[in-house]
Amino acid sequence: MKILVCISKTPDTTAKIAFTDNNTKFSEEGVQHIINPYDEWYALVRAVELKEKDTSTVIHLINVGDASNDAIIRKALAIGGDEAIRVNTAAGDDYYVAAQIADIAKEGGYDLVLTGKETIDYNGASVGGMIAEFLEMPFISFATKFDLDGTTATITREIEGGAEVNEVALPVVVSCQQGMAEQRIPNMRGIMGARTKPLKVVDPKDIESLTEVQSFDLPAPKQGVKLFEPGQEEDLVKALRDEAKVI
Amino acid sequence: MSVLVFIDQHDGEIKKSSFEAASYAAKIAEQTGTQAEGILIGKCNNDPATLGKYGLKKVYVAGDDKYSAFDDGVYTGIIAETVAQSGADTIVFSNNFNGKAIAPRLSVKLKAGLVTGAVALPDTSNRFVVRKSVFSGKAFANVSVKTATKVITLNGNAYGVNEGEGTAEVVNITPATAEGRVKVKEVNVLKGEVPLSEAEIVVSGGRGLKGPENWNLVTDLAAALGAATACSRPVSDSGWRPHHEHVGQTGLAIAPNLYIAIGISGAIQHLAGVNRSKVIVVINKDPEAPFFKAADYGIVGDAFEVVPRITEAVKKLKG
Numbered sequence: 001m002k003i004l005v006c007i008s009k010t011p012d013t014t015a016k017i018a019f020t021d022n023n024t025k026f027s028e029e030g031v032q033h034i035i036n037p038y039d040e041w042y043a044l045v046r047a048v049e050l051k052e053k054d055t056s057t058v059i060h061l062i063n064v065g066d067a068s069n070d071a072i073i074r075k076a077l078a079i080g081g082d083e084a085i086r087v088n089t090a091a092g093d094d095y096y097v098a099a100q101i102a103d104i105a106k107e108g109g110y111d112l113v114l115t116g117k118e119t120i121d122y123n124g125a126s127v128g129g130m131i132a133e134f135l136e137m138p139f140i141s142f143a144t145k146f147d148l149d150g151t152t153a154t155i156t157r158e159i160e161g162g163a164e165v166n167e168v169a170l171p172v173v174v175s176c177q178q179g180m181a182e183q184r185i186p187n188m189r190g191i192m193g194a195r196t197k198p199l200k201v202v203d204p205k206d207i208e209s210l211t212e213v214q215s216f217d218l219p220a221p222k223q224g225v226k227l228f229e230p231g232q233e234e235d236l237v238k239a240l241r242d243e244a245k246v247i
Numbered sequence: 248m249s250v251l252v253f254i255d256q257h258d259g260e261i262k263k264s265s266f267e268a269a270s271y272a273a274k275i276a277e278q279t280g281t282q283a284e285g286i287l288i289g290k291c292n293n294d295p296a297t298l299g300k301y302g303l304k305k306v307y308v309a310g311d312d313k314y315s316a317f318d319d320g321v322y323t324g325i326i327a328e329t330v331a332q333s334g335a336d337t338i339v340f341s342n343n344f345n346g347k348a349i350a351p352r353l354s355v356k357l358k359a360g361l362v363t364g365a366v367a368l369p370d371t372s373n374r375f376v377v378r379k380s381v382f383s384g385k386a387f388a389n390v391s392v393k394t395a396t397k398v399i400t401l402n403g404n405a406y407g408v409n410e411g412e413g414t415a416e417v418v419n420i421t422p423a424t425a426e427g428r429v430k431v432k433e434v435n436v437l438k439g440e441v442p443l444s445e446a447e448i449v450v451s452g453g454r455g456l457k458g459p460e461n462w463n464l465v466t467d468l469a470a471a472l473g474a475a476t477a478c479s480r481p482v483s484d485s486g487w488r489p490h491h492e493h494v495g496q497t498g499l500a501i502a503p504n505l506y507i508a509i510g511i512s513g514a515i516q517h518l519a520g521v522n523r524s525k526v527i528v529v530i531n532k533d534p535e536a537p538f539f540k541a542a543d544y545g546i547v548g549d550a551f552e553v554v555p556r557i558t559e560a561v562k563k564l565k566g
C-alpha cells in the first residue's frame with residue numbers, strides 16, 4: 001500500500017498574531033513554526049501505525065512551500081515516512097495547493113491520501129476535499145477512526161452531535177482529526193534516520209489561485225470582565241438575562 | 248444569476264444552521280439584485296416551501312431516498328447540476344461538517360473560488376470580498392474571490408436567522424448524478440441532546456472540577472439552561488468526558504451566544520475554539536486565570552460552591 005500524507009507548516013499555537021505591510025502580511029517576527037497539529041498528530045501518526053501493521057506500506061510526505069519548510073518536513077520524517085516531496089513555491093490559496101498535490105498524487109498512484117482537518121492559521125479545511133475532486137476519489141472528512149481490511153476502509157467521521165461510520169473501497173482521501181491516533185514524540189533513532197531520507201524538491205505546475213487575501217485585522221478587544229462575588233450568583237444570572245440578553 | 252444555498256438536513260429534519268445560511272443567501276441576493284434559491288437533497292420531513300420564510304424564492308428538491316445517506320461526491324454532483332440549471336453564480340453552505348465536506352469539491356468542480364468560515368456578508372460594492380475568521384478566531388482576513396462563480400461557507404451564529412413571510416416554489420429534480428462510492432453503515436447521533444456545534448448556550452468544564460464524578464455540576468447547570476456541554480482537552484484526554492465534547496484549537500470551534508467556563512484556565516489553545524462566543528462567563532478560583540481577560544462576566548470563587556448556586560438562581564429566575 002502507498003500512502004501520501006500532506007504536511008503543512010503553521011505558526012506555533014501560542015504565536016502572537018500580528019500583521020505587517022499595511023495589514024496584508026502575517027508578521028513572522030519571533031514566530032516559531034510547527035507541523036500543523038492535525039497533520040502531525042493524526043494523519044502522519046495513523047499512517048505510521050498502518051505501516052507498523054503492514055511493513056510493505058510505503059509512506060510519502062508532501063508539502064507545498066518554499067525551502068523554509070524543510071525543517072518541519074525533516075521533523076515529520078523523524079516521526080515516520082520513507083521520503084518527502086516538496087513542491088517548491090510560496091504556496092497560493094487552497095485551490096492552488098490542492099492542485100499541486102493532486103498533480104503529484106496522480107503520478108504516484110497512492111491508495112490513501114491523508115490530510116489534517118484544517119490548518120490552524122488560515123483554517124481553510126478545504127485542501128483534502130479539493131484533492132479528492134481533482135483525483136475523482138471519494139473523500140471522508142473529519143475522520144476520527146480509520147481501519148483497513150484488505151482494500152476496504154471503515155472510517156468514522158464526525159457529524160453534528162455524533163458520528164457516522166462509512167465503508168469505502170480504496171483509493172480514498174481522508175482528512176484527519178482527534179481520535180485517529182495518539183500524538184508521538186520523535187525518538188533519537190527517528191531523528192538521525194530522517195537526515196538521510198530523500199527530500200525531493202520539484203517545481204510547481206502553472207496554476208492560478210482563485211482567491212487572494214486583501215487584508216487582515218484583529219478583533220476589537222473585550223470591554224473588560226464584570227466580576228461578581230461568590231454569593232451574588234443571582235445577580236450574575238440577572239445580568240445574563242437583562243443586560244446581556246443571552247438566557 | 249442567482250444565489251444558491253445548500254439546505255442541510257439530518258434524519259429528515261432541516262438543520263437550524265440552514266435557516267441562517269438561507270437568510271444570508273437571501274441578503275446576498277438582495278444586495279446583488281438577484282434571487283436566492285435552495286437545494287435540498289434526500290428524503291425530508293419538512294415542507295421545503297416553508298424555506299420561503301427565510302427569503303428563498305425557489306427550492307430544488309432531489310428527494311429520492313437513495314440520496315438520503317450523505318456522500319460528498321454525490322452531493323457535489325447534484326449541486327453542480329443544480330448550479331447549471333439555475334444559473335447560480337454564488338453558492339452558500341453552512342460551515343458545518345457536511346458543508347465543509349462538499350464546498351471544496353464543488354469549488355474544484357466549478358473552478359469557483361472558495362472562502363470558508365465567512366463571518367459577514369460579502370462586500371460586493373468593489374469586486375467580491377468575503378470576511379472570514381482565521382488563526383482560529385484570533386484574527387480576520389478579507390479575501391477577494393477572483394472567479395465569476397463563488398463558493399462561501401458561513402460560520403454558525405455569525406449572521407443570524409431572518410424569519411419573515413413567504414413561500415418558496417418547490418421544483419422536484421431527478422439528478423443524473425450516479426450513485427456514490429461511500430456506504431454509510433451507521434449514524435450515531437445522541438438523541439434529544441443539543442449538538443454542541445448548534446447550541447446557543449454551552450456549559451464547559453475543565454480540570455478544576457477534579458474528576459468525572461463531579462460533572463453533575465456542569466450537567467445540572469446545562470440542563471437548567473437547556474445548554475449543551477463541553478470540556479477542555481485534558482478532560483477528554485483523561486477520559487472524564489467523551490472526545491466530541493472537547494473544544495479548542497484541536498477540538499471543535501464553537502460560537503454560541505453564551506459560553507460558561509468552569510474550572511478552565513483559558514489557555515490560548517482553549518480560547519481558540521471559543522473566542523467567537525458572544526458572551527463568555529468564567530468561574531475560576533484563581534483571579535489570575537488568563538480566561539478572565541477574555542471574559543465578559545465572571546466569579547472568582549470555588550466552583551463547587553458557586554456553580555450549584557448559579558443553577559439554583561437559573562431555575563428560580565426561569566420559573
Ligand SMILES: Cc1cc2nc3c(=O)[nH]c(=O)nc-3n(C[C@H](O)[C@H](O)[C@H](O)COP(=O)(O)OP(=O)(O)OC[C@H]3O[C@@H](n4cnc5c(N)ncnc54)[C@H](O)[C@@H]3O)c2cc1C
Pocket residue numbers: 013037452453454455456478479480481482493494495496497498509510511512513514515516517520530531532533536548549550551
Ligand atoms: C498544540 C496544542 C493544542 C492544544 N489544544 C487544546 C484544545 O483544543 N483545547 C483545550 O482545551 N486545550 C488544548 N491544549 C491544552 C491547553 O494548552 C491547556 O493545557 C488546557 O486547555 C488546560 O485545561 P484546563 O483549563 O482544563 O486545565 P488547567 O490548566 O489545569 O486549569 C484548571 C483551572 O481550574 C481552576 N480551578 C481549580 N480548582 C478550582 C475550583 N475548585 N473552582 C474553580 N476553579 C478551579 C484553576 O485555577 C485553573 O485555572 C492544547 C495544547 C497544545 C500544546
Ligand SMILES: Nc1ncnc2c1ncn2[C@@H]1O[C@H](COP(=O)(O)O)[C@@H](O)[C@H]1O
Pocket residue numbers: 006007008009036038039043062063064065091094097114115116117118119122123124125126127128
Ligand atoms: N502547503 C501545504 N502543503 C501540504 N499540505 C497542505 C498544505 N496546506 C494544507 N495542506 C494539507 O491540507 C490540510 C487542510 O488544509 P487547509 O485546507 O488549508 O485548512 C492540512 O491539514 C494539510 O494536511
